[in-house]
Amino acid sequence: MSYVALVDRDHEQDHHDPDTFLTKYVWSQDHKVIAIQYGGLAILVGVVALVLSVLMRLQLGFPNEFALINPESYYQFVTMHGMIMVVYLLTALFLGGFGNYLIPLMCGSRDMVFPFLNMLSVWVYFLSVIILIASFFVPGGATGAGWTLYPPQSLSGGTPGTDMGIILMLVSLGVFIVAATMGGLNYVTTVLQYRCKGMTLMRLPLSVWGIFTATILALLAFPALLVSAIMMILDHSVGTSFFMPAMISEGQQLSYNDGSPILFQHLFWFFGHPEVYIVALPAFGLVSDVLATHARKNIFGYRMMVWAILAIGGLSFIVWAHHMYVSGMNPYFGFFFATTTLIIAVPTALKVYNWVLTLWQGNIHLRVPMLFAIGFIFTFIHGGLTGLFLGNVTIDLPLSDTYFVVAHFHMVMGVSPVLVVFASIYHWFPLMSGKMFNETLGKWHFWLTFLGAYAVYLPMHYLGFQGVPRRYFSLGTTDFLPESAHTLNASITISAIILALAQLLFFINIFISLRNGKKAKPNCWGATSLEWLTPDTPPKHGNWGHDLPEVHRWAYDYSVPGQSQDFTPQTVPASEVPVGRDHGVDHDT
Amino acid sequence: MTITLIFLACIMATVIFWLLRQTFNIQPWVSDEVADEVTGMSLDLKPQAIALTTFMAVATSLFALFASAYSLRMEMPDWRPLNEPMILWINSFFLVLASIAYQWSRAKVASTDIGSKKLVIGLGIAGVFSILFIFGQLSAWQELNSKGLYVSSNPAVAFFYVFTAMHGIHLLGGLYVWARSLAKIYQNQDLRIVRTSVELCTIYWHFMLLVWLLLFGLMIAT
Structure with a gap:
């Protein structure tokens, strides 16, 4: 017997609204x-x-x-x-x-x-x-x-x-x-x-594709971390030697035998590299939707974007050992992992081109979410390009233990995803809260964050080239480092403090907007995707009122020629599209 | 890591091939009345079945990674092969019987009433043999322990304890659902709910049997 879709049985379901404080806000299932x-x-x-x-x-x-x-x-x-x-x-x-x-x-x-x-x-x-x-x-x-x-x-x-x-x-x-x-x-x-x-x-929408694919990666990659955690706990607590080699520590021979630290590294990075994409793929998806909405333009190359997400997801499982070049490995393995690492740059670059081409000739509204989204493109290109350096074994070896690596991974998987987090929070805040945020505070927050991030991480590339080692508590007296390296370190610290303090603007903005923010109109950005089309803003329990929505188009019908609005929501059938010549719709800004 | 790579390559290839099939020759920007009528279900399966399949993929990843770790650790000089206790063969037989009993119960739940004695008996046998399997595994631990083969004695022994413990924990999770299935029968719940529960448990038991046979095979072959 074939299964009846849940949506077709919607009216048979009970949708009990939570009625106590505990079930609504604490033990909530919404x-x-x-x-x-x-x-x-x-x-x-x-x-x-x-x-x-x-x-x-x-x-x-x-x-x-x-x-x-x-x-x-x-x-x-x-x-x-x-x-x-x-x-x-x-x-x-x-x-x-x-x-x-x-x-x-x-x-x-x-x-x-x-x-x-x-x-x-x-x-x-x-x-x-x-x-x-x-x-x-x-x-x-x-x-x-x-x-x-x-x-x-x-x-x-x-x-x-x-x-x-x-x-x-x-x-x-x-x-x-x-x-x-x-x-x-x-x-x-x-x-x-x-x-x-x-x-x-x-x-x-690409947000769902990104989160969906990242979830599959998480489900398959996290077990590697679990396996290594279990085995390390046993090494620590019951004296097994999965990872711990025979060694003398603090003058005493430990009871371990021939465990393999490299085994741990394989397991850890088998989780660790997909983890980069577990963070990046949702960011890719979310930023695509923010860019399309605020550029009033369909995302460029939707299918290619979907395929790129899938390709990156698949490839992310066969690049892990590029984190282990300095551990020593067979040169042929190094060659294999360098090649796969560089191949993964192809679908990633496709995505970057498509974001830029989405902006091209778009009707760009430089609102706060859009600023953060465009900022992401900058930092991601920057971090991605330094990744090409480090993906090559011969370049990675001298740079691996320097600040160049710190700069690289912070740009590509620290600053970039965080900029998308802010873009997304600002973008969906009116939907989540029913209130508009303060645009001025948001712009201050963006510029201080964006410039602050560059002030922190750009100089680190130079420190890395000069050979400043990472992980050191103190550099001490080092002849090979000029005084300017120390001065630069002080400058980075001051920038980092300003950058950290700038985040207070975000919390202040959220706080005062929740209390006193202007009421958000439904679908305030003129978006097409379903989350903006709920009967209530913010959506209530059950999301859709009495009837579930029906979809008649993709999520990117922005500025379609011949239509009177510059967006057509996914729920509008072809027969009901308002036809006209102008797009002159001014959305809430 | 070869085992894991082969496994993951298969899973990723399947997932990506299936997803790509959904995307080829589709132009979502074009109005499509056929697409307007789709039900929003990608597969003709219950959501519980999808969730179970996904969970089994996660568990397979976990065991494949343990097996990879086993094969890598074997290469170190301190590795001493373990003579596996003979009781493991009996335990394996118990798990085979549990799996058969579940398969029989599945056939019964499809064709009989919810209160059917045959269904209860089938589930009872499946559960008893599963519990016997777990006690049998504990007995194997006891046997090794009495021979002075502790978890820290040798990596092969340590892996034996880890494999059996991880597999046992997964089977205990299954037994929790088994107990809930029995409770549903006694509560005379909707036949569809009981049928789903028994069908999914059957698949899970077959899966747990397959995992055990592969782990056992790996250990006795090395």
């Missing part, structure tokens, strides 16, 4: 509330990581001036900053936050397929954050092994947090993976089976 819980928690823990980065920069810019920062705490700050930013902020925010909010709305469904599982996901994520933060307060403190947690260093004496810190980190990651899997099952199933009538896969 995807929008869960999205805000996920997003809020991710941003909160991200702020912790931001503060840690400022503390690190204080030491680097003004060495040994601050008693709070000693070598142990410095390495703890480095480790926790990296892990929080990559996993607990960006992954959680893109998949748990934007994925939860946008997938059901953009697909035209009332909620995720498994709302209870969705609720469990956010609370398990909360648990993982608690465990992670708790590691600051246990004896020995948080682990200071670096975010890659490489053994044997992460378990050896002399590294901070080898008692409980590393265990809590690994347990927290395991719990996070459980949360991400619960969410991922929901996202995949909802996208595949819970779309409204007329919503073919090729009518989905």
